[in-house]
Each structure stands twice: as C-alpha cells, then as structure tokens.
Amino acid sequence: MYASLYMLLHRRCGFGILCRMKTVIQRVSEASVTVDGLVTGKIGKGYMILVGICDGDDERIIIKMAEKIAKLRVFEDEAGKMNLSLPQVGGSVLSISQFTLYADCRKGNRPGFDKAGKPAHAERMYILFNKKLRELGFVVEEGVFGADMKVMLVNDGPVTICLDSDEVIR
Numbered sequence: 001m002y003a004s005l006y007m008l009l010h011r012r013c014g015f016g017i018l019c020r021m022k023t024v025i026q027r028v029s030e031a032s033v034t035v036d037g038l039v040t041g042k043i044g045k046g047y048m049i050l051v052g053i054c055d056g057d058d059e060r061i062i063i064k065m066a067e068k069i070a071k072l073r074v075f076e077d078e079a080g081k082m083n084l085s086l087p088q089v090g091g092s093v094l095s096i097s098q099f100t101l102y103a104d105c106r107k108g109n110r111p112g113f114d115k116a117g118k119p120a121h122a123e124r125m126y127i128l129f130n131k132k133l134r135e136l137g138f139v140v141e142e143g144v145f146g147a148d149m150k151v152m153l154v155n156d157g158p159v160t161i162c163l164d165s166d167e168v169i170r
Contacts, residue, residue, distance in 0.1 A: 021061050021125075021165040022052035022101040027074050031094045031153035033143040040149075041141030046091030048153045051129060052101030053122040054115055061165045062125055066132035068168045074159050082159070092139040096151060097126045119146060 025047050032042040049069065075084040075091070086093070099122065103111035117125065123145045133140045143149045 020054065021057045021065055022054075023065065023069065023163045024050040024098070024101065025069060025072070025074075025161045025163060026153060027156045027159035028094075029154045029156045031151070033094060033096060033141075034150040034152075035144045035147045040144055041094050043092040043094045043139070043141050045089060045156075046093055046138075047086060048094045048096065048151070050096050050098035050101060051126055052098050053117040053125045053129075054102065055117045055121055057117065057121075057125050057165070059128060061169060062129045063132055064168050065163070065165055066129055066136060068163065070133065070136045070138070072161070072163075074161065087137060092141065093130075093133055094141045094143075094153075095126075095130050095133070096143040096149065097122065097145045 026049075028043070028046060028048045030042075030044050031046075031048040033040055047069070070087065071085055073085050074082050075086070075089045077083040099113055099116035100111070102113055102116040104113070104115060105111050116122065126145055130140050130142055143151070
C-alpha cells in the first residue's frame with residue numbers, strides 16, 4: 001500500500017497535476033539536428049521525436065512509450081492507408097530532448113517549466129529511451145541533451161502525433 005501511495009505522490013508535479021512523459025512524433029522524409037554548426041544527427045524516412053521527461057517518469061514508462069512508438073502504424077501502405085509501422089518501412093529515428101513540452105502558459109505571457117524533469121533525471125531517462133529504441137532494432141540519431149539545437153525536417157503528410165504516457169499506461 002505504501003509503495004502505491006508513494007508512486008502516486010511521486011508522479012505528481014505541481015498543482016496536483018499528474019506528470020507524464022510527453023512526445024511529439026513527426027513522420028518525416030528527412031530530418032537533421034545541428035549543434036554549434038555540426039550535424040549531430042541525420043535521418044531519411046522515419047520519425048523525428050521531441051521527447052519530454054518529468055521527474056515522475058521511470059524505466060517502466062520509458063520502455064512502454066518506446067514500444068508503443070515502435071508499433072504505431074502511420075506510414076501509408078500501397079492503398080494509401082496509414083497502415084505500416086516504422087520497422088515495416090525501414091525507418092529511422094531522430095530523437096530530440098525537449099523540456100519545453102512542459103510549458104505552463106496559464107499565468108502571464110512567459111511560460112513556466114516547473115513540470116519538466118530535473119536535468120540529471122531527464123537526461124538519464126532520455127538516454128534510456130534512445131537505448132530502448134535501439135534495442136527494438138532502430139537506427140537512432142540524437143540531438144545533444146541541454147544544447148541549443150537547430151532542427152530541420154520535412155514533415156511527410158504532414159503527420160504529427162502527440163503521445164504521452166497517460167495514453168499508453170493505464
């Protein structure tokens with residue numbers, strides 16, 4: 001009982017709101033990320049994923065999210081229907097850490113980011129997320145955690161999906 005109560009309280013992050021991992025998945029024909037003028041990641045067909053981590057995220061959540069993303073069927077089959085998954089099209093992943101997914105714009109005009117994970121925890125979970133995607137058989141390119149990055153992409157479709165762990169873990 002105490003473990004369940006601890007997890008419930010641990011996953012709350014300000015204002016009584018349940019915290020969750022957030023991703024924005026864009027189907028791309030190509031994407032790249034540059035840091036200080038150097039390309040740190042580049043892919044062709046696949047997903048460019050913005051990854052937001054909060055302090056309540058743990059290994060179980062990260063693994064479930066990676067598995068769900070790997071199985072999403074958002075690539076078109078021969079009939080033009082979104083029916084194929086990333087492995088079925090031989091796609092890759094460009095993963096970008098993105099604390100600004102936790103922007104709180106309720107007060108004033110300057111967003112707050114209190115719900116974003118503390119950097120040390122967020123970086124560990126981001127690395128674990130990318131590792132899990134690699135274990136699932138994907139080529140994963142990355143940005144640089146905490147860096148000022150320039151991201152370029154060609155959104156194919158356009159197809160953009162917002163997925164958070166509340167939708168995956170119930």
